[in-house]
Amino acid sequence: MRISQRAQRVEPFYVMELAKAAAEMAREARPGQRPMIYLNIGEPDFTAPPLVQAAAERAIHDGRSQYTPATGLPALHEAISGWYASRFGLDIHPGRIVVTAGASAALQLACLALIEAGDEVLMPDPCYPCNRQFVQAAEGTPVLIPSGPEDRFQLSAEHVAAAWRPATRGVLLASPSNPTGTSIARDELERIARFVRDQGGVTLVDEIYLGLSYEEAYGHSALGLPDGLGDQVISINSFSKYFNMTGWRLGWLVLPPALVPAVERLAQNLFICASTIAQHAALACFAPESLAEYERRRAEFKARRDHFIPALNRLGITVPVMPDGAFYAWADVRGLCERWGIPPQGRRPDEGGSWALAFELMRRCQLATTPGRDFGLADPGRYLRFSTANAMPQLLEALGRLETAL
Numbered sequence: 001m002r003i004s005q006r007a008q009r010v011e012p013f014y015v016m017e018l019a020k021a022a023a024e025m026a027r028e029a030r031p032g033q034r035p036m037i038y039l040n041i042g043e044p045d046f047t048a049p050p051l052v053q054a055a056a057e058r059a060i061h062d063g064r065s066q067y068t069p070a071t072g073l074p075a076l077h078e079a080i081s082g083w084y085a086s087r088f089g090l091d092i093h094p095g096r097i098v099v100t101a102g103a104s105a106a107l108q109l110a111c112l113a114l115i116e117a118g119d120e121v122l123m124p125d126p127c128y129p130c131n132r133q134f135v136q137a138a139e140g141t142p143v144l145i146p147s148g149p150e151d152r153f154q155l156s157a158e159h160v161a162a163a164w165r166p167a168t169r170g171v172l173l174a175s176p177s178n179p180t181g182t183s184i185a186r187d188e189l190e191r192i193a194r195f196v197r198d199q200g201g202v203t204l205v206d207e208i209y210l211g212l213s214y215e216e217a218y219g220h221s222a223l224g225l226p227d228g229l230g231d232q233v234i235s236i237n238s239f240s241k242y243f244n245m246t247g248w249r250l251g252w253l254v255l256p257p258a259l260v261p262a263v264e265r266l267a268q269n270l271f272i273c274a275s276t277i278a279q280h281a282a283l284a285c286f287a288p289e290s291l292a293e294y295e296r297r298r299a300e301f302k303a304r305r306d307h308f309i310p311a312l313n314r315l316g317i318t319v320p321v322m323p324d325g326a327f328y329a330w331a332d333v334r335g336l337c338e339r340w341g342i343p344p345q346g347r348r349p350d351e352g353g354s355w356a357l358a359f360e361l362m363r364r365c366q367l368a369t370t371p372g373r374d375f376g377l378a379d380p381g382r383y384l385r386f387s388t389a390n391a392m393p394q395l396l397e398a399l400g401r402l403e404t405a406l
Contacts, residue, residue: 015129055281071260073280099273105249105267107131116169126147128206129375170196189222209241233254304392311399327388345380353372371383
């Protein structure tokens with residue numbers, strides 16, 4: 001069967017490939033061997049709280065499972081708008097909100113609405129790998145700009161200005177970022193958005209981890225940028241991370257008003273609507289009891305970060321920038337590779353470096369992690385991502401195994 005060139009250009013999602021390898025290794029474990037600890041997948045160990053589960057059950061019981069409008073339940077628009085007001089002090093008109101089948105659908109709709117064939121979109125390297133694929137699926141070209149620890153692994157206005165070309169359509173940022181957990185400082189984000197607007201471009205910001213911000217200096221939404229900049233930002237968000245609803249596949253966009261009709265037409269044709277049951281359930285996310293539980297869980301994620309990352313640093317597995325959000329540790333593992341006799345990454349990304357180290361960690365420590373190969377091209381063999389979206393006892397056990405192996 002002939003496979004389209006579009007499909008053949010899509011690279012594997014290597015975090016999932018590593019997950020399969022870890023599961024296979026766990027299945028082949030000898031009786032009595034210690035179990036695999038999974039610090040590789042970016043999925044909260046918490047699930048939807050009781051009120052959300054009960055709301056889904058009621059919707060099913062009451063037969064509220066038919067199509068909603070393509071942009072989502074009006075009541076959910078109102079609830080999301082209210083959350084922006086209470087959490088961030090922002091006045092987001094409900095009409096700017098489009099509910100989607102997860103943040104993935106939100107990114108796909110935004111890219112299809114904004115990107116023409118041949119348009120270039122600037123992105124930091126490292127970044128979430130699927131974001132590049134959404135740009136390519138819209139026949140655009142992702143342009144990865146190396147962004148190191150001195151830049152908090154984020155783009156700066158200087159980066160953007162230096163890389164901007166006639167073919168550039170805009171920027172796709174993530175704040176906080178996967179894989180680094182770092183955010184863009186508000187003044188830097190304003191400079192980027194202002195430059196992009198002056199060029200007639202678009203600023204897309206993936207804010208799916210924004211609810212899991214731990215530092216006041218970085219816990220801001222791009223939608224609040226001054227001088228009308230926030231009104232022109234395209235913000236992508238999700239119920240997966242802060243709201244702990246990964247498998248429910250529910251997200252949303254906040255759009256400039258002029259873009260809503262185009263995105264609605266695309267949504268009508270490509271998705272019809274997001275899951276009706278998930279939408280009714282999500283309304284309960286904004287009940288005071290649920291929000292209090294989410295804040296308790298956010299504090300727990302912060303406590304895990306505050307323990308795990310300093311412990312990694314003490315072991316010589318250096319996290320060069322303390323993450324201010326999400327649940328990741330982006331660690332420089334060159335020293336560990338050298339200590340274990342693993343050569344630097346060669347010409348092929350599956351030779352040496354953090355890719356080889358990830359398999360060695362599974363063999364020696366029964367510890368699954370994610371190598372840098374997924375997240376960029378600049379220096380993938382240097383970095384390894386640990387996920388702290390796991391219970392503290394598991395994190396402590398992982399640290400103990402690492403210390404013993406070292």
